Amino acid sequence: MSLDPYSALGIEPNAPLGDIRRAYRRQAKKLHPDANPSSDSTREFQRLNEAYRVLRNPHLRLAYDASKVGVMQTFTTFPEFGSRPNASPLRCQFCRKPTVRPRFTIYWSVVSNLVYASRHPKSGMFCTPCARQASLRATLISACFGWWSLPGLILTPMAIVRNARGGVRPPGGDTLLLWNSALRFYTRGDARIAKGLAKELAASPTPDSIFGKNMLKYLNYLRPQERGAVEDGWRAQRSDRWKHLLLALAVPGAVAFAVAETRVGETALPILQTASALAYQIAASAWN
Numbered sequence: 001m002s003l004d005p006y007s008a009l010g011i012e013p014n015a016p017l018g019d020i021r022r023a024y025r026r027q028a029k030k031l032h033p034d035a036n037p038s039s040d041s042t043r044e045f046q047r048l049n050e051a052y053r054v055l056r057n058p059h060l061r062l063a064y065d066a067s068k069v070g071v072m073q074t075f076t077t078f079p080e081f082g083s084r085p086n087a088s089p090l091r092c093q094f095c096r097k098p099t100v101r102p103r104f105t106i107y108w109s110v111v112s113n114l115v116y117a118s119r120h121p122k123s124g125m126f127c128t129p130c131a132r133q134a135s136l137r138a139t140l141i142s143a144c145f146g147w148w149s150l151p152g153l154i155l156t157p158m159a160i161v162r163n164a165r166g167g168v169r170p171p172g173g174d175t176l177l178l179w180n181s182a183l184r185f186y187t188r189g190d191a192r193i194a195k196g197l198a199k200e201l202a203a204s205p206t207p208d209s210i211f212g213k214n215m216l217k218y219l220n221y222l223r224p225q226e227r228g229a230v231e232d233g234w235r236a237q238r239s240d241r242w243k244h245l246l247l248a249l250a251v252p253g254a255v256a257f258a259v260a261e262t263r264v265g266e267t268a269l270p271i272l273q274t275a276s277a278l279a280y281q282i283a284a285s286a287w288n
């Protein structure tokens with residue numbers, strides 16, 4: 001689509017789904033052809049609907065976000081090293097901090113109301129700390145409120161497993177961002193980070209690895225001494241897996257203990273208390 005769907009709805013690129021819905025309803029009332037006498041009201045209304053269609057679907061929304069980042073890829077020839085010293089690194093969509101290795105991800109949370117379960121996405125371009133926080137928060141919400149319906153019994157563990165595995169990521173999104181970020185540091189003249197990112201891209205099992213190999217060739221020629229390294233912040237998210245697992249087990253475990261308690265009496269109570277205290281600790285750390 002030609003128009004930026006975020007500006008069509010008048011919202012920020014990191015707006016949650018609830019805000020998008022509210023903005024759509026507000027605009028739809030204003031732009032509806034019955035209420036809007038201007039001559040191209042139908043077209044404006046269609047544009048609004050198209051923007052909403054993209055932003056309400058987390059996969060389409062992420063694809064749109066990715067397409068915007070991808071603009072920098074349209075070089076026909078390789079740019080010169082250090083040719084844009086002011087090139088800015090990519091920024092996390094949530095904390096706005098510059099980040100070397102961002103990722104496009106959707107984290108799902110599940111909320112049940114005894115009859116049915118609804119799924120809520122949190123999607124966008126994350127830095128590592130924001131991704132860890134968002135994934136744990138999504139898992140915590142699902143672990144507390146997801147289980148309490150029949151569909152929730154299936155959707156909750158599915159969502160938690162996905163969050164634990166780093167969320168749902170669009171195919172090719174990781175390499176797109178790696179390449180984009182590498183280009184930014186390359187045109188900035190930062191050989192260390194550019195080389196680190198190019199190495200990683202070159203080693204990735206995708207057709208895009210050729211971009212990384214080419215950049216690495218240039219950098220090895222221009223800066224043979226530079227070793228090139230970037231910190232893998234995503235390792236920290238992988239080590240969060242046990243937290244997701246523990247949160248996933250909290251409610252089923254508590255229910256099992258409560259059932260057992262009716263037989264074994266008071267012995268189960270301290271265990272239940274310890275389990276809930278532990279869950280609370282993790283919850284508190286997820287919120288920080």
Ligand SMILES: [Zn+2]
Pocket residue numbers: 092093094095096097126127128129130131
């Ligand atoms: Zn962030």
